Amino acid sequence: MKPKIFITRQIPEDILAMLQETCEVKLWSEADVPVPRDVLEQEIRDVEGLYCLLTESIDDSLLAQAKNLRIVSNMAVGYNNINVEAATRRKILVTNTPGVLTETTADLTFALLMMTARRMEEASQFLRQGQWKTWSPMLLAGQDVYGATIGIIGMGRIGEAVAKRAKGFDMKIIYHNRTRKFEIEERLGAQYRTFEELLEESDFVCILTPSTPETQNLIGKTELERMKPTAILINTARGGIVNEDDLYSALMDQKIYAAGLDVFSEEPLSPQHPLLTLANCVALPHIGSATVKTRREMARLAAVNLVTFLQGKTPPHCVNPSVLEGV
Numbered sequence: 001m002k003p004k005i006f007i008t009r010q011i012p013e014d015i016l017a018m019l020q021e022t023c024e025v026k027l028w029s030e031a032d033v034p035v036p037r038d039v040l041e042q043e044i045r046d047v048e049g050l051y052c053l054l055t056e057s058i059d060d061s062l063l064a065q066a067k068n069l070r071i072v073s074n075m076a077v078g079y080n081n082i083n084v085e086a087a088t089r090r091k092i093l094v095t096n097t098p099g100v101l102t103e104t105t106a107d108l109t110f111a112l113l114m115m116t117a118r119r120m121e122e123a124s125q126f127l128r129q130g131q132w133k134t135w136s137p138m139l140l141a142g143q144d145v146y147g148a149t150i151g152i153i154g155m156g157r158i159g160e161a162v163a164k165r166a167k168g169f170d171m172k173i174i175y176h177n178r179t180r181k182f183e184i185e186e187r188l189g190a191q192y193r194t195f196e197e198l199l200e201e202s203d204f205v206c207i208l209t210p211s212t213p214e215t216q217n218l219i220g221k222t223e224l225e226r227m228k229p230t231a232i233l234i235n236t237a238r239g240g241i242v243n244e245d246d247l248y249s250a251l252m253d254q255k256i257y258a259a260g261l262d263v264f265s266e267e268p269l270s271p272q273h274p275l276l277t278l279a280n281c282v283a284l285p286h287i288g289s290a291t292v293k294t295r296r297e298m299a300r301l302a303a304v305n306l307v308t309f310l311q312g313k314t315p316p317h318c319v320n321p322s323v324l325e326g327v
C-alpha cells in the first residue's frame with residue numbers, strides 16, 4: 001500500500017506526478033491561498049507525510065493530532081514555521097531545501113541593496129508621476145555601493161554568496177557569525193567583527209541569519225542607534241529579526257539612511273503598514289528565492305526529501321537527523 005501524504009499547495013505538475021508514483025496524494029488545490037487550519041488539522045490525522053510551505057504553522061498542537069505522521073517536508077530552507085523540538089519528541093523527521101536557492105536569494109539581496117542605496121523605487125515613482133522637470137545636481141542622489149563597507153550578519157550559504165557579489169564591487173567585507181569562517185576570510189578577504197563593531201563600521205548591514213529565539217529582535221533601537229546615519233539595513237532573512245517599530249522610528253528620525261526589506265514579522269504585510277509610508281524604506285513581498293528555476297528546484301528537493309524517507313532511505317536534507325537513529 002502506498003503511504004498517504006498531504007500537500008498544502010499546488011506544486012508543479014511533474015513534481016506532483018513524481019510524488020503520485022510512490023504515494024497516495026491529497027492536495028490543497030483551492031486557489032493560491034494557504035490551507036485553512038481546520039482543513040490541515042483534519043488532513044494531518046491520516047497521513048504519514050506532510051509537504052508544506054512556510055505559510056503553515058506546524059506547531060505542537062497540530063503535531064499532537066498527527067498520529068501517523070513520520071515526516072514534515074518544508075519547501076524552504078528556513079524552518080521557523082515548524083516546532084522542530086515538538087517534531088523530534090514525536091520522532092517526526094523535518095526536512096528543508098537548502099542550497100538550491102542560495103544564489104537566487106543572494107541576487108535579490110544585492111539587488112535590494114542597490115535599489116535602496118540608489119533610491120531606484122523612489123526615482124521610478126518620481127518619473128511616472130511626472131515630477132521629472134530637469135536634470136539637477138543633487139536630484140535623487142543616494143549612497144555609493146562600489147567601495148563601501150558591507151557588514152554581513154550570518155555568514156552561512158547566502159551570506160557567503162552575498163559576500164562574493166560584494167567582492168566584485170570592491171567592497172570591504174566584514175561579518176559577524178556564531179563561529180568564525182577562516183576559509184571565507186582567506187578566499188574573499190572578509191574580516192570578522194563583533195556584532196557591535198559591525199554595526200558601527202558598516203555602510204550596509206545585511207541580515208542573513210535564520211530566525212531563532214536568539215535572533216528575535218536582534219536589531220532594535222539600541223542597534224539602530226549604533227549604526228551610521230548614512231547606513232542602510234537590508235533584511236532578506238526573516239521578519240522578527242528586526243524590530244519593525246524601532247526601525248520605523250529610526251527611519252523617520254533619520255537615525256539610519258534607509259532600509260530594504262523582503263521579509264516581515266507578519267506576512268503578508270498590510271498595505272497600510274507605517275513602513276510603507278516612508279520613501280527611505282524599500283519593501284518586497286518575500287521574493288528572495290522567486291525565480292522559476294529556483295522555485296522548481298525547491299519544490300523538487302522537498303519532494304525528493306519526502307519520497308526518499310518514505311522509501312526507507314536517508315533524505316538529503318534533514319533538520320533533526322537524530323530522529324533517524326534506530327529507524
Ligand SMILES: NC(=O)c1ccc[n+]([C@@H]2O[C@H](COP(=O)([O-])OP(=O)(O)OC[C@H]3O[C@@H](n4cnc5c(N)ncnc54)[C@H](O)[C@@H]3O)[C@@H](O)[C@H]2O)c1
Pocket residue numbers: 077078079098099101102105153154155156157158159176177178179208209210211212214215236237238262263286287288289290
Ligand atoms: N527572503 C527569502 O526569500 C529567503 C530565501 C532563503 C533563505 N532565507 C532566510 O535566510 C536564512 C539563511 O539561509 P542560509 O541558507 O544562508 O542558512 P545558513 O544556515 O547557511 O546560514 C545562516 C548563518 O547564520 C549564522 N547564525 C545563526 N544564528 C546566528 C546569530 N545569532 N548570530 C550570528 N550568526 C548566526 C549561522 O552560523 C550560519 O552561518 C534562512 O534561515 C531563511 O530564513 C530567506
Ligand SMILES: O=C(O)[C@H](O)CO
Pocket residue numbers: 054075076077078079101288289
Ligand atoms: O526560507 C526560505 O526558503 C525562503 O524564505 C523562501 O525561499
